[in-house]
Amino acid sequence: MQKNELAHRMADSSIKLVDGAGNPIAGQEITLRQTNHKFIFGCGIFDAIPVANRNVPADRLAFLERKLDLFLDVFNGATLPFYWAMFEPEKGSPKIPELQTAARWLKDRNVSVKGHPLCWHTLTAPWLLDLGNEDILKAQLARIERDVTAFHGLIDTWDVINEVVIMPIFDKYDNGITRISQDLGRIGIIKEMFAKTRECNPGATLLLNDFNTSINYEILIDGCLNAGITIDAIGIQSHQHQGYWGREKLEEVLERFSHFGLPIHFTENTLTSGHIMPPEIEDLNDYRIPDWPSTPEFEERQAREIDEMYSILFKHPLVEAITTWNFSDEGAWLGAPAGIVRADNTPKPSYEILKKRIKGDWSTNMTVTTDESGTVSFHGFVGEYELICGDRKISFQLEKDTGTARLVI
Template sequence: MSTDHRTGTASLRLTSESGETLAHRDVRVRQVRHALEFGCAAFEVAQAGEDYQQLWLDLFDTATLPVYWGRYEPERGATRRDDLMTAARWFAERDVRLKGHPLVWHTVKAPWVDALALEEAEALLRGRVRREVGDFAGLITTWDAINEVVIMPRFTNEPDGVPNAITRLCAQKGRVEMVRLAVEEARSVGTTPRLVLNDFDLGPEYEQLIEEVLAAGIEIDAIGLQSHMHQGFRGEEQLWEISDRFARFGLPLHWTETTLVSGDLMPAEITDLNDHVVASWPSTPEGEARQADEIVRQYTTLVEHPAVESITYWGMGDAGAWLNAPAGLVRADGSAKPAYHALRDLVRGTWWLDPTTVRTDEDGRLPLAGFAGRYELELDARSAQVDLAPGDQALDVVL
């Protein structure tokens, strides 16, 4: 196993806008971001303090934003579009790629929909998908189109006891047609979003669903795989085996939600992670050392797998973490854990090109070699960006 498939080399030929060959010039080269997406759930970042924001931007280049129907439209017709738009633009201004999560899900759904007739609920759901994809076109370019479809038609864990409209709709239509609803409505807006089928079920039922979805001619762009490792690290062999198993469908793999705890592990007998409720779940020195070791092993394995296109850590900070687990890379007090530094040493160290100055030859050419991604070239007051792909290439650049 290696990361050779992630790297590229290029011969760049530099000319000015007037066509002059820029020979024997010193050009500053710096990497801007990776082609492989190093993402993080970023629900709190745009409103956080500058130190926290900088920690996030110094490590991640892809943000997942919350577009849960129940939180986005808590009352019918009253959306939080302006708040989400502000956050999306904040990231876009910093060249961060954006994903919305999720368009269709049976949890964190709009409770006011449950009381409606199923036909009306379906019409509203379809409209919700079109509205969000259309409103955020050009900003949010990737969506978890539908989330956790395997369990969707049989989901019963409703604290208020009210029948779930999304679950009932999925039971009526079937899983495949529910996926079709999400995907076709998202594509009907006329934009070109990248759509992910996402699930925490990494077993045969999810594989069968993917087979049926593809056989039905439904066009998904990536397969989403979740792994909240609150009960312990899966290990390199299992991560590789899962990636291999889902790579057979010929679609990019997105590890959409991953976490590793830096405190006591959740008891192994817990089946549903949501059932583990404790008054306090602190991060510990021993747990932080374990988390740092495991995150290096996790990311190294996934970066080495050729089918993996995106890896998202599910929340940088402990404050407000899912299930109050100490799964963040930053403590509640804002200080970075060893896992943060360990991961950054990979993403912005081992797998990153440090800024450097390169002199062009007599033909205005300079070599570029590094991990596939976006690079910026600076000469005097001029600059240009180039996308380095894996393998060898020759590129013309106008500065």
């Protein structure tokens, strides 16, 4: 991919170095090193919870710490789980401290954190079924108020409500959220959940998230916007257990959802390094087999597909985030070899290609020399940088409108 195809990801800037007296520092060799991207390269990394809380045996902790080191070497975004059934299995006993510790651990390592999800009919609190619909809605809104407030400043991006296209017609099992979505309607429940989340954290980035990429999701988004609901980003799940979408479908999905003019986040991306799930499986959850191995041949295929998909998405001007759903094969959804590292923590080719792209091809690192006015000009990917001059290090941000920055050495 040529860098001119990524002009929207880059900016021009000048840096003027001066000494304490304001005199320009001419002829000085400096290194500019990108330390973080503005673009979110994310991953579902639930293992951050036991690592941050250090609540597992020492040998297990050491294994998970090695896994997290691999994660931190590539990604700058993390998704943490807020599935109500596991977050608050007993009413009144939410796992707020554990998740706060994990979010803080990640944030301290310059990783932005997203909470997933605040409202979903699957894995919702089982005790909601003991309540009437009016009280279910009150409990759901109270849950949002409590959790969004508790994590303000630690988690400022939320999948507010998940998979609403199917929510009111979901019939696998009874649950409280489907009940109230039938009462309120799809747009009605979205409006309630977004309004409460916005009230509790006005500056948060709020997503509507769905696996359904048909016209039904487009109609739902259009209805929300016409109802005055402010959606900060459209979340698109892309679990591809039944095979890679391919360039044609990916570009077609991007074209259809781009007409809203909203940022797009690919929130849950899966490409396996094993055999492809049979096409006749309608609900991915129905495919359960005892062993789904990763193989060298399919690992190479996974790497090629991830490379192409990330390249297409990174090139698109409205895409602001891509989240690989499973970092490791260990514990991956459906038992699929869906990670970019194997169950033993060894990196797959897909890990290596993502690291090459994110930390190499799509990063800016250079050594330059200031001119007679103490200035250097450069063109780089937007994000966070470190300027190294001798034994001094100065951090700065490169944005589209940075212009000339004056730094004192």
